Amino acid sequence: MGDYSKALEFYEKTLEIDKKTLPPNHPSLATSYNNIGAVYSAMGDYSKALEFYEKSHKIYETALPPNHPNLATSYSNIGGVYKYMGHYSKALEFYEKDLEITKIALPPNHPSLGTSYSKIGQVYNDMGDYSKALEFYEKSHKIREIALPPNHPDLATSYNNIGGVYDDMGDYSKALEFYQKDLEITKIALPPNHPDLATSYNNIGLVYSAMGDYSKALEFYEKSHKIREIALPPNHPNLATSYNNIGGVYYHMGDYSKALEFYEKSHKIYETALPPNHPNLATSYNNIGGVYNNMGDYSKALEFYEKSHKIREIALPPNHPSLATSYNNIGAVYYHMGDYSKALEFYEKSHKIYETALPPNHPSLATSYGNIGQVYNSMGDYSKALEFYEKSI
Secondary structure, eight states, X not given: OXXXXXXXXXXXXXXXXXXXXXXXXXXXXXXXXXXXXXXXXXXXXXXXXXXXXXXXXXXXXXXXXXXXXXXXXXXXXXXHHHHHTTOXXXXXXXXXXXXXXXXXXXXXXXXXXXXXXXXXXXXXXXXXXXXXXXXXXXXXXHHHHHHSOTTOHHHHHHHHHHHHHHHHTTOHHHHHHHHHHHHHHHHHHSOTTOHHHHHHHHHHHHHHHHTTOHHHHHHHHHHHHHHHHHHSOTTOHHHHHHHHHHHHHHHHTTOHHHHHXXXXXXXXXXXXXXXXXXXXXXXXXXXXXXXXHHTTOHHHHHHHHHHHHHHHHHHSOTTOHHHHHHHHHHHHHHHHTTOHHHHHHHHHXXXXXXXXXXXXXXXXXXXXXXXXXXXXXXXXXXXXXXXHHHHHO
């Protein structure tokens, strides 16, 4: 599992033979291009993946009827690359083309239709539109419950995706419930070093971390990381995520030198594996900034927070929660530096987005009220401070 160089070698040999023996628009040639694209995508080389998926798609458009399932798959694969690159509107465009064909070509409870709904749900989730994400994930899950056996990996993925939305919405008990259902199936359905099992462990770790149970979080993150080290190439983005999450636990535990060590390992991979404006790279800069902030090195913190913010402004829609986090963090640095008017300016920008993007009882919204209250308190405006502190409770 996960031997990408071997797979690439095999698919390239197949392509070489196909080019010699088949006409230039033969569907088998498209399949070869598609398979090579899939390997590059799994390796995190998204520009290469896009190159081969588009070669494949060009042939499929010529060789196949307009509603052929392979054409739908082709749209889906291109959409997937755009999603991983953080180009969400492009991803949505291609995923919707996939769904359009799939609805015509296949019966209403076909597993592939479940997958199409799920992929659109993923994009909405990444864009921070959680109600839309949940809507599409639940459509997907309904089909999978009818169409698949109870321990099928796609059913596990479905539980995982719904858990992810609840996690992002701050409903951690619901998130844990769905993530554990996912893990239960994944352990039965897949081999012990499969990357999807690592994802399951990782996600449970994320919830425990958000709940403040850092020893539990570390336990699950390390299980995840152990699998990823075996299953993935050394510069795969998921390995960077693993380092990042372990760094996050050390950060919350107050071990800043350990946190910085893991965050920098993560960042090094992201710089190699991802395009320069990818949201994960922004998260990486943000996390390093957080460590410097807590260590009291505010100029360094500001430098990394601003790098993060610059990417998020390009990569994300204007009301995305991560953009609010950026404003909040920059505000926190100004607060610690004693520049209260600047702090207030950024905290209010952050709060405005949170009010639009998050449900009214989300923990981040409470934190946001608290931060604004803290600034007013430090400025000596105690009635204003009290007003915001009371909203945060």
